[in-house]
Amino acid sequence: MAKSASKPSAAPVEEVILIIMVIFCLVGVAVTDFSPQDAFMYWMAMIFVFGLAAMLAGWHNARRHYDPDGEGNEVKELFKVQSLHWLGSLVTVVCLFSFVEAGHMSQEATGLMVLLILALTTYLDGIRIGWRFCLTGMYLATAAVAANFLENFMPWLFALAVVIIGITVYREKRKSL
DSSP states (O other): OOGGGSOOOSHHHHHHHHHHHHHHHHHHHHHHHHOHHHHHHHHHHHHHHHHHHHHHHHHHHHHHHTOTTSOOHHHHHHHHHHHHHHHHHHHHHHHHHHHHHTTSSOHHHHHHHHHHHHHHHHHHHHHHHOHHHHHHHHHHHHHHHHHHHOSSOHHHHHHHHHHHHHHHHHHHHHHHO
C-alpha cells in the first residue's frame, strides 16, 4: 500500500488541542493563584471547554479508525459515553459549589478541587481517546499540587508546559519521518 493511501495522522488536530488545553491550564492556575473567588467559575467553564475538545478529538479519531464508511455507530456510542463522562464531572463540580454555598469549603479550596476533577476527567477520557489527553490530565494534577505546595509555582508550570508541548511536537515530527 502506498504511503499516500494510509490514514491521515490525528496528530495535528490533537497537538493543537493539547497546546490550547495547556494554555488554558496555565491561565486557570494563574486565575486560581491571583483571584481564588474567580477560579471556581473559570474551572467550571473549562469542564465544558475540555469536554468539547475531548469530544472533538474522540470524534476525529473514531471517524478515522472506526467509521471510514460514514455509518456512525461507533462515533455515536463514543459521543454518548463521553457526554456521560463529562456530565458526571459537571455534576460533581455543581455539588462542590453547594459545599461553598453552605460554607463547608472555601472558594480557593474549591477551585483546586475543580482543577483535580478536571485533571481526573481529562486523564480518564485520554485512556479512551488518546495519550495527549492523559498527559494533559497529569499536567492539570501537577498544577493543582504545585499550586497547593509551592509559593512561586508559575515559572515551573510554564517550563513544564513548554517541555510537554515540545516533546509531543518532536515525537510527532519524528514519527512522520
